[in-house]
Amino acid sequence: MESSFTRKQTITPGLCDASGRLSCADTFRLFQDVASEHAERMGLGGVAMQKKHAFWMTVRTRVHFYKRPWMMQEVDLSTWPMAPGKMRCDRCYRLCDGETLLAEGRTEWCVYDTEANAVRSTEGLFDPETVFSDALLLPAPYARFRHDFTDENRACTHVVRASDIDIGHYMNNVAYLRVLMDSFSVSEQERMRITEMEILFCMPCFEGEALDVLRRRTDSGYEFGVRRPDGRYAALALLRAEV
Numbered sequence: 001m002e003s004s005f006t007r008k009q010t011i012t013p014g015l016c017d018a019s020g021r022l023s024c025a026d027t028f029r030l031f032q033d034v035a036s037e038h039a040e041r042m043g044l045g046g047v048a049m050q051k052k053h054a055f056w057m058t059v060r061t062r063v064h065f066y067k068r069p070w071m072m073q074e075v076d077l078s079t080w081p082m083a084p085g086k087m088r089c090d091r092c093y094r095l096c097d098g099e100t101l102l103a104e105g106r107t108e109w110c111v112y113d114t115e116a117n118a119v120r121s122t123e124g125l126f127d128p129e130t131v132f133s134d135a136l137l138l139p140a141p142y143a144r145f146r147h148d149f150t151d152e153n154r155a156c157t158h159v160v161r162a163s164d165i166d167i168g169h170y171m172n173n174v175a176y177l178r179v180l181m182d183s184f185s186v187s188e189q190e191r192m193r194i195t196e197m198e199i200l201f202c203m204p205c206f207e208g209e210a211l212d213v214l215r216r217r218t219d220s221g222y223e224f225g226v227r228r229p230d231g232r233y234a235a236l237a238l239l240r241a242e243v
Contacts, residue, residue, distance in 0.1 A: 003131050004080035005038040009095075011073045018186045021068040024194055025177035028063060031093040031105045032174060034079045042081075044125060046167075049111075054120060057112045058173050059088065062138050062198040063105040069097060083132040084122040092137040106138045143198050145236035149214040149225040155183040158211045170204035176235045180224050183213050192241040194221075199237040203228065 009030060017023035022030075039045045039056065049055050069075050075097050082090040093105035113120040158179045166172035176199060181189065205211060205228060214225040224237040 003133060004078065005034065005041060006076055006078040007034065007037070009034075009075050009077040011069045011071055011075065013071055016071045017181075017189070019068075019190065020071045022070075023181070024063075024065065024068075024197055025174055025181055027065070027068075027095070027103055027105075028061060028177050028197075029174045030077055030095070031061070031063070031079070031107070032058075034077050034093065035091055035107070038079050038081075042130070043127065052125075053115045054111050054113050055168070057110050057119075058201055059108040059110055060142055060198065060200040061105065061107040061173070062142065062196065063093075063103060064138055064196045065103050065194055067100065067102050069095070069102055073097065075102060080133045080135070081126075082134075082136055084126065086121055086123070087119060089122055090136065092133075092135065094137065104137045106136070108142065143200075143238055145200055145238070146223065147225070147233065147236070149216070149227070151212075153214040153216045153225070154212050155215040156213045158182070158213055160205050160207050160209045160211065162207060164205075165207050168204075170206055171234070173199075173201060176201070176226060176237070179211070179213055179226065180215075180237055180239070183215055183224075192243050194239060194241045196240040197237065199235055201235050202233045205234045 011022050015022055015026040036045065075095055078094045080092055082092065088108055088110045091107050091109060095103040110119045111122055111125065160171050164171045164175040209229055211234065212227040214227060216223050221238065221240040225233055226235040228234050
């Protein structure tokens with residue numbers, strides 16, 4: 001069973017920000033897309049999971065940026081899953097230009113049972129002949145996020161639009177990253193050299209909801225909270241950057 005997957009990717013204009021380079025949010029998008037493509041090849045894509053009354057749900061994602069590629073640059077995009085735990089599993093990603101490492105990522109996933117409306121075990125999902133890689137990227141423990149934001153930390157408000165909604169009828173994971181980056185102006189982004197982003201997805205958001213984007217400066221960058229109208233957090237994130 002194919003345990004890793006690599007394909008070519010052209011950094012088209014629609015994936016780039018004002019700098020003409022692959023945007024941070026679209027780096028997450030490429031990793032999400034290649035994971036879906038590889039899952040299909042492994043027999044664990046959307047239709048196959050639907051037949052099992054389940055779907056893959058992202059818990060958290062971390063991406064480290066070494067050098068963002070330019071518009072129309074052709075790169076190699078790779079992904080592989082790690083051996084699953086009982087309830088969660090990691091998937092790794094790498095973006096390269098030949099021997100030059102551009103970005104690395106790691107995502108923690110779980111499987112949601114649509115009949116039980118609960119997270120289910122990963123047991124029996126993967127082909128027993130799958131040989132899993134032991135090449136865990138970004139192996140440091142995931143961040144522990146703080147929940148003590150106040151209204152003084154509000155950077156902006158985002159109303160969830162139709163374009164934010166995915167096939168599950170809730171806000172797509174990548175849309176959160178776009179919202180976080182949109183809390184900065186173009187000139188602010190131009191002054192930052194972003195080295196790492198990590199996001200924890202806590203609760204879904206739905207079309208029409210007004211989300212408070214909370215942001216505060218830290219010694220290494222910024223911390224974020226995306227707060228739903230009911231006061232609960234939809235996502236928590238951090239950005240490490242040289243400003």
